[in-house]
Amino acid sequence: MSFGKLKSARKAKEFHSYVKPDGSSLSDAEGLTASLNTAPASDSTEQIEQLAGSGANTEPDQMQHTSAHPAQTPRTDEVPYGSLAEESQEVQPDLKPAPSTVPGKAPDGPVQRNAETTTPVPLNDCHISLPASLQIRESSRHGRGIYTNTALQAGTVVMSIVPHVSVLSTSYLDQHCSACAASATESGLKRCPKCKTVYYCDKACQDRDWAWHKHECSALQTWAASAPSPDVMIPSDAVRCLGRILWGSQKEGPDSTWAREIRMMQSNRASVHSSSVEDHTYLAHSLVRYLGVRAPADLQPFSLSSASDLVDLISRFTTNTFTLTSASLSPIGICVAPTVAFANHSCSPNAVIVFPRAQGTPASKEPSLNLVALRDIAPGKEVRISYVDTTLPKDLRQKELTEVYNFTCQCKLCTKPPTVDPRESLWCPKKCGGTCPLPTEEDNLFRCTKCGAGVTNVDAVLDAARIGQEALDKATSLQFRGELSLRSKGYNATQLTTNIIPILVSTGLTPSAHPLLAMTRLHQELLIASLPTSLSQESLDEVIRTAAKYNAGLQPILPKGHPIRAIALAELGKLLAVDEPASLASPAQASMFPPSGPPRLKLAYESLVRAHEELLVGFGKANGGGHVGRDVRDAIARLEKEIGVWTSGIKNALEDSVLAQRAG
Numbered sequence: 001m002s003f004g005k006l007k008s009a010r011k012a013k014e015f016h017s018y019v020k021p022d023g024s025s026l027s028d029a030e031g032l033t034a035s036l037n038t039a040p041a042s043d044s045t046e047q048i049e050q051l052a053g054s055g056a057n058t059e060p061d062q063m064q065h066t067s068a069h070p071a072q073t074p075r076t077d078e079v080p081y082g083s084l085a086e087e088s089q090e091v092q093p094d095l096k097p098a099p100s101t102v103p104g105k106a107p108d109g110p111v112q113r114n115a116e117t118t119t120p121v122p123l124n125d126c127h128i129s130l131p132a133s134l135q136i137r138e139s140s141r142h143g144r145g146i147y148t149n150t151a152l153q154a155g156t157v158v159m160s161i162v163p164h165v166s167v168l169s170t171s172y173l174d175q176h177c178s179a180c181a182a183s184a185t186e187s188g189l190k191r192c193p194k195c196k197t198v199y200y201c202d203k204a205c206q207d208r209d210w211a212w213h214k215h216e217c218s219a220l221q222t223w224a225a226s227a228p229s230p231d232v233m234i235p236s237d238a239v240r241c242l243g244r245i246l247w248g249s250q251k252e253g254p255d256s257t258w259a260r261e262i263r264m265m266q267s268n269r270a271s272v273h274s275s276s277v278e279d280h281t282y283l284a285h286s287l288v289r290y291l292g293v294r295a296p297a298d299l300q301p302f303s304l305s306s307a308s309d310l311v312d313l314i315s316r317f318t319t320n321t322f323t324l325t326s327a328s329l330s331p332i333g334i335c336v337a338p339t340v341a342f343a344n345h346s347c348s349p350n351a352v353i354v355f356p357r358a359q360g361t362p363a364s365k366e367p368s369l370n371l372v373a374l375r376d377i378a379p380g381k382e383v384r385i386s387y388v389d390t391t392l393p394k395d396l397r398q399k400e401l402t403e404v405y406n407f408t409c410q411c412k413l414c415t416k417p418p419t420v421d422p423r424e425s426l427w428c429p430k431k432c433g434g435t436c437p438l439p440t441e442e443d444n445l446f447r448c449t450k451c452g453a454g455v456t457n458v459d460a461v462l463d464a465a466r467i468g469q470e471a472l473d474k475a476t477s478l479q480f481r482g483e484l485s486l487r488s489k490g491y492n493a494t495q496l497t498t499n500i501i502p503i504l505v506s507t508g509l510t511p512s513a514h515p516l517l518a519m520t521r522l523h524q525e526l527l528i529a530s531l532p533t534s535l536s537q538e539s540l541d542e543v544i545r546t547a548a549k550y551n552a553g554l555q556p557i558l559p560k561g562h563p564i565r566a567i568a569l570a571e572l573g574k575l576l577a578v579d580e581p582a583s584l585a586s587p588a589q590a591s592m593f594p595p596s597g598p599p600r601l602k603l604a605y606e607s608l609v610r611a612h613e614e615l616l617v618g619f620g621k622a623n624g625g626g627h628v629g630r631d632v633r634d635a636i637a638r639l640e641k642e643i644g645v646w647t648s649g650i651k652n653a654l655e656d657s658v659l660a661q662r663a664g
């Protein structure tokens, strides 16, 4: 969900609510390289050299960054951002100077606003797809970032580009086209007869992808031939994506704009977090195997002069990779788009990344990555996305940001959180309607902010939260584990969510609190997956109730128009619009949720209308809310007709009974 960035396959596993980890990713690499040791970062270069068959590292380790990252260039021209007189004098090739209406504004997020300085970044003929309404500036705190030159309204498509490379996650390879990422239609996809791994919509998509796939095809075949077990016959999406980056650089040439843009992406190699070293090492080992690299010299055709360059590339990749999502936000792969990768992070972002699959976008321009304004953004402000799931509590967000991206977030939500953050909240123990912060091991003296009642069941709450998190991890891994049949995976996971949710609710967690919200989302997903085989009034009503609780949980933590909220509302509306297997409409049921009959249709209609409004923001007004927006519009039109038929049916019946009475 991602929205935003979900860098690296490893992250996808942690993205509990919206990212469906395919279980392949780095675990593929783990399977293949399990016998390799996992030395600290400083040894990783040597390890890769060894894997490549060169024994000791005989090549001088050049340790060079292939691009001059502005952060490493001494600067003498720093000016406070928005200092117009100075700013307009600066040389800004390809960039429109900030308009003169810009007062001294600092980007969103940082607390010490006044201390922030930013300077324009020279792009050296790269990133020509950056619209004139934006510019890249470098700040003293967050490195380079995307800033607006003009006012942007919520729902504006700020930028729309085709990523340099994109690949599908292993479990989606046979469900989506490997060129345009469209999902299979009724006519199906066509498989590459040689590698039998990738699929395409048609010949046009296959031809478009051939520049990459001609290298990939034989690499996939070689990999499969030597795979130690059937579940690792296909390399992870991360390995395949890196392969495409290297073949792309080879095709375009090291001095091409394409390759320079890749090299301009930030590398955190020098400060890689210890917890990521192992992943990076596995990835490097898998990559050299995939590329057929046996000696350092074999890296040269890829413009990598040493294993050190390879380590750098992997750091760039993990720091800058986006999750490729479907139009309804299912994570289906990963992609690299260097221009949008300049976007910095905030836990309350003013923009999102989506792949709306808008009507009229040709397949040759898909997957189309859209940066969309989530709120109105004033001129001169920084455009920020979230790299992590913002429904998570602060500690979990910070952990991921530190481990994967090497920074501590200083956004307002992290530095000045509300007294009660709904992500970590309990209902008042006296049931006054107020809420209390969730107790922690360190701090458990919490009171209701409304009536002052103290939380008494601290141990029970702590236990429930711990069990909930463990169950969430377990249910998620069950759901996506390869070896179980689809039905038993779903069944086991549903048993877990069914058992744990009542425990979390009974200890007083609010619907927005972690891990209850994530559990509810997973439960909804599992129930929807089982609907086709077990559609009954009861099962439909149960999933509607779950979807309603999930929506209620999202409301306080995501702003209106956030794509996750919009999709959740659309899902609820669509569920309410499903034909009832056995309508229970009776006076006794009138107060129950979900209602039956016409009130249900009315609720479906209202939910879909609201969803459509939010989709227009989250997926872009110019995109009509994307594919889901279109779908919802059609559903609204169908409901309008249906409600019209009901209304006229009732009117006719009433008129008939009046006539009958008169006649009688």
Ligand SMILES: C[S@@+](CC[C@H](N)C(=O)[O-])C[C@H]1O[C@@H](n2cnc3c(N)ncnc32)[C@H](O)[C@@H]1O
Residues within 6 Å of the ligand: 109, 141, 142, 143, 144, 145, 265, 266, 268, 319, 320, 341, 342, 343, 344, 345, 346, 404, 405, 406, 407, 408, 409, 410
């Ligand atoms: C995808 S890059 C974003 C662009 C990057 N600033 C650059 O100069 O290329 C991610 C990196 O930017 C930095 N970054 C992004 N958001 C940040 C934030 N809110 N605070 C501090 N550093 C941030 C971190 O170094 C992170 O690893």
